[in-house]
Amino acid sequence: MFDSICTTVLGFDPNYLTVDLLPDLPYAEAYDDMEEAVFYRHIMPEFWWKLQRWLRVGEERKLHEAWEKFDGFLYERVKLKRQSFNRKTEHKETEHGEFDLLTAFMRAAEDGEEEGGEIRELGKSDKLMRDTAFNLIAAGRDTVTVTLVWLLWLVASNPEVEKKILEEIKANLGGNRWRFFGVEELNKLVYLHGAVCEALRLYPPVPFEHRTAAETETLPSGHTVRKNGRVLFSIYSMGRMEEIWGGDWMVFRPERWLSPDGSKNVHIPSYKFMTFAAGPRACLGKKITFVHAKQVASAVLCNYKVEVVEGHRVSPAVSIVLFMKDGLNVRVSRRK
Numbered sequence: 110m111f112d113s114i115c116t117t118v119l120g121f122d123p124n125y126l127t128v129d130l131l132p133d134l135p136y137a138e139a140y141d142d143m144e145e146a147v148f149y150r151h152i153m154p155e156f157w158w159k160l161q162r163w164l165r166v167g168e169e170r171k172l173h174e175a176w177e178k179f180d181g182f183l184y185e186r187v188k189l190k191r192q193s194f195n196r197k198t199e200h201k202e203t204e205h206g207e208f209d210l211l212t213a214f215m216r217a218a219e220d221g222e223e224e225g226g227e228i229r230e231l232g233k234s235d236k237l238m239r240d241t242a243f244n245l246i247a248a249g250r251d252t253v254t255v256t257l258v259w260l261l262w263l264v265a266s267n268p269e270v271e272k273k274i275l276e277e278i279k280a281n282l283g284g285n286r287w288r289f290f291g292v293e294e295l296n297k298l299v300y301l302h303g304a305v306c307e308a309l310r311l312y313p314p315v316p317f318e319h320r321t322a323a324e325t326e327t328l329p330s331g332h333t334v335r336k337n338g339r340v341l342f343s344i345y346s347m348g349r350m351e352e353i354w355g356g357d358w359m360v361f362r363p364e365r366w367l368s369p370d371g372s373k374n375v376h377i378p379s380y381k382f383m384t385f386a387a388g389p390r391a392c393l394g395k396k397i398t399f400v401h402a403k404q405v406a407s408a409v410l411c412n413y414k415v416e417v418v419e420g421h422r423v424s425p426a427v428s429i430v431l432f433m434k435d436g437l438n439v440r441v442s443r444r445k
């Protein structure tokens with residue numbers, strides 16, 4: 110997903126997954142180091158990690174070094190993107206279907222009609238572009254990666270579901286399997302959509318969240334939360350509650366997300382399906398997530414059979430993102 114999120118955000122494919130040669134991409138590895146160090150900040154007392162940061166030792170030292178590498182990579186991409194954008198604008202070239210979020214911000218800044226001028230300011234400042242690119246890469250890389258891993262495991266463990274996914278792909282997308290399916294085509298895959306939703310319900314990539322009360326507040330349950338009090342809620346548990354999902358909450362059942370005749374997906378409110386959070390600060394990448402997840406899952410499943418290696422035990426890891434503790438060991442073979 111690192112390749113895919115960089116392509117969406119920066120319009121640049123690092124080819125981290127290339128099979129031809131082992132890529133040496135220090136910034137991609139730096140990103141992993143940063144993630145580890147940030148998790149450490151969540152579990153250590155604030156004064157401790159701040160002291161480590163000041164002394165530049167331990168995890169904080171690792172974070173600092175990794176950040177410098179990743180920051181250099183992002184600034185370079187923003188600079189190159191701006192050069193190519195300016196050149197194209199100057200020569201009035203069109204982009205022939207190219208799309209990435211950096212270009213979209215630059216174009217919006219150039220057209221700059223919106224109220225308050227925030228986008229204009231964003232598109233003109235390299236630092237703000239760097240921050241935005243980082244925010245989007247951080248939000249979209251591991252979340253979509255783990256969605257796919259849990260989905261592939263659930264599908265491999267439920268042959269009936271796998272069969273229905275393959276039938277749907279065949280019925281809607283025809284014979285040529287060796288290509289990426291477009292967004293319009295993916296919209297027809299309502300059963301696969303239900304399967305992705307089920308994976309996200311049972312294994313939400315962001316398993317817990319917290320909110321801080323700006324003022325003293327009484328919750329619908331009658332509990333009082335004092336000003337600055339923090340409420341921690343488990344999205345993982347909410348996806349498994351009988352009161353919310355019924356007695357078969359533990360079953361991986363894509364039909365849950367389909368109309369009775371199976372022809373379309375039903376709307377389930379975000380306050381029930383909390384995986385992307387709800388309200389004003391809910392996830393902005395929900396639609397992109399479904400496009401990416403369905404694109405990769407359909408291409409993999411219709412071309413390859415993915416089988417979990419016998420004896421491999423699957424369990425979630427304790428982290429801010431719901432990775433599999435020991436990864437997923439699979440045997441992959443080409444479908445006839």
Ligand code: HEM
Nearest residue numbers: 245248249252253314315384385386390391392393394398
């Ligand atoms: C399975 C995939 C994803 C899940 C489960 C997910 C989940 C979430 C959650 C729970 C939040 C709320 C965080 C909070 O308020 O503390 C959030 C925010 C956000 N997400 Fe996602 N996300 C996913 C993919 C993406 C992608 C692909 C992008 C963009 C490319 C993205 C962009 C964002 C942004 C920008 C925010 C901040 C919104 C705001 O504060 O106004 N997300 N996401």
